[in-house]
Amino acid sequence: MNLTSVRTVQDLLLRYGLRADKRFGQNFLVEAGYLRRIVEAVGFRPGERVYEVGPGLGTLTRALAQAGAQVVSVEMDRRLEALQAETLAGLPVEVVWADALQFDWKALPEGSLFAGNLPYNIATPLVTQLLRSGRFRRMVVLVQKEVALRMTAQPGTAEYGLLSLRVQYHSSAKRLFDLPPGAFFPPPKVTSAVVRLEPRPVPDSPRLFRLIEAAFAQRRKTLVNALRAGGYDSPQVLRALEALGLSPQVRGEALSLEQFQRLREALDGPPGG
């Protein structure tokens, strides 16, 4: 069965009385070339386990399994159960019927692999959870291009913010390639992109991210004013900025990850937490 054929996908949906459901971000990949490139980017060894979110009709799931992975895939839309019984028959795939945002990612072995054509409405919180779990050595995610740009943005750009810093803190990330709307059925309104993340084994830092969240909660304010609104003591922030050689007028979007880390240390004492 060729799930990268629009005819096959339309026929399957018809046979099972289903429609792609927007609430679940169901845009199915129907371009074999992109599918192959995603599988290659995951870079698993034969027989190695790959975790996936959102198998949908089973397109990426099948491609991973046929290339030699053992796939564990988390899907929320139970309407797809009978259809997947057909498309994934005989393959080394386990489907977990659950909301990926409620799944216990921390329970996985360290050094795990992840791949997913992510539902657009959960991409940011899910990538954040996957990174915070500390369990992955490589993650390949297909997201809206706008999200991919935020994931890989540098200071001083419009896309730079909490997600960029979250991704940078935990991993090195690369936008590998873009996909036009026509690579999916039904086609979404926007361009998509594949990002590869290679996490480092660093502990989460809630105090650092509390600071970064406050810094970006009101983007157009100066950092001092944004942090005051977030409950930080302004004279202390001003002293810390001076010690870091930063202007009292600086905005959060100008600070690098390292500068945020140094600011956190100046405000909260030594690293940790």
Ligand SMILES: C[S@@+](CC[C@H](N)C(=O)[O-])C[C@H]1O[C@@H](n2cnc3c(N)ncnc32)[C@H](O)[C@@H]1O
């Ligand atoms: C963009 S489709 C990808 C389908 C397929 N992997 C492909 O590449 O064609 C996203 C999939 O994620 C599922 N999904 C949406 N929200 C979810 C959630 N919170 N947890 C798990 N799966 C979810 C949808 O039902 C859908 O199957």
